[in-house]
Amino acid sequence: MSTLLHAEYPVDAEDYTRAGEASADIKRKLKQLGVSAQVLRRVAVASYEVELNLVIHSMGGTLTLEVSPERVRLISADRGPGIPNVELAMREGWSTANETARSLGFGAGMGLPNMKRNADEFDIESEVGRGTTIRMGFLLG
């Protein structure tokens, strides 16, 4: 499977100032590639949510973008702390976000459900003490 684009974005924990920059760049790149507005929007929403989760909840990690002719893939991998109960975390409204995140308009507990709803493929793996990996796929064409 040929890769049209591969980009990696390190995302720091609690770096609220830069939060969202990776997603803005991802959106720009995909737009240049000619990805349809509809898919672009779904990727942008999921990417922004997953990037903010890295900033708000993780100890830092990497957001990876991979584009093939068939799909856009987004992979978020972090260094911890991991999610004790993934099923609970996936529920709308469940959030452990702190006051800073909430004051900025986040922490509504809608991020993971938003990602799942927008992606065609969604997979989450998490281990406490090791970290969380989220893989999303968006079909093209």
Next chain:
Amino acid sequence: MNIADMVNVLNARILCGEDRLETKVYTACCSDLMSDVLAFVNEKTVLITGLTNPHVLRTADMLDLKCLVYARGKVPGDEILEQAEEQGLVVITTKETAFTACGLLYEAGLRGVPIEWPESEARP
């Protein structure tokens, strides 16, 4: 309605994008929760909010929003307005509270963004 109509209805002040007031808006959403906005809003929607931080603009950018209304007379910082200009966003501010601003816009014919409830989820 277009943005110029909203400016009239809300007796609002234009903070940026004066040249784009003819842009049409079809639906509205009033929220300070960016995840709710990300879940439900589309590019034809105007966002009414009280949050003036940069994340509102980034959220608007992700969704290709065309217009942002600040309620209760809030005015964001200059960097935010510059960013908005770059994004092609029209930003206006009204002295009305969010509740009243929504009421006035509703009265003028604007409606909320439709929300699809997935089959699997029970309505509240």
